Amino acid sequence: MGEAQIVQLAGELLWLVLVLSLPVVLVASLVGILVGLVQALTQIQDQTVAFVIKLVCACITLALTHHWMGEALLGYAARTLDLIGQMGS
Known part of the structure; x- marks a missing residue:
């Protein structure tokens, strides 16, 4: 495994982390905005409700989304371990 493959795997890993975290971050952000708007309109300022x-x-x-996330992570891990296994050959 050369340096180019390691850099490519690192780039794929960063992209995978971004894609896998996106649904949860997006939902939490949208819900936070909506709850904040409702709290501002109703003048309820309790932080535990939003949390x-x-x-x-x-x-x-x-x-x-756990099934999809697990498949993506296992696929990446399998590809990475296959490449590591090919290094010894």
């Missing part, structure tokens, strides 16, 4: 709602939505998002 609990965002936490529940993030958990639901993880539960809905």
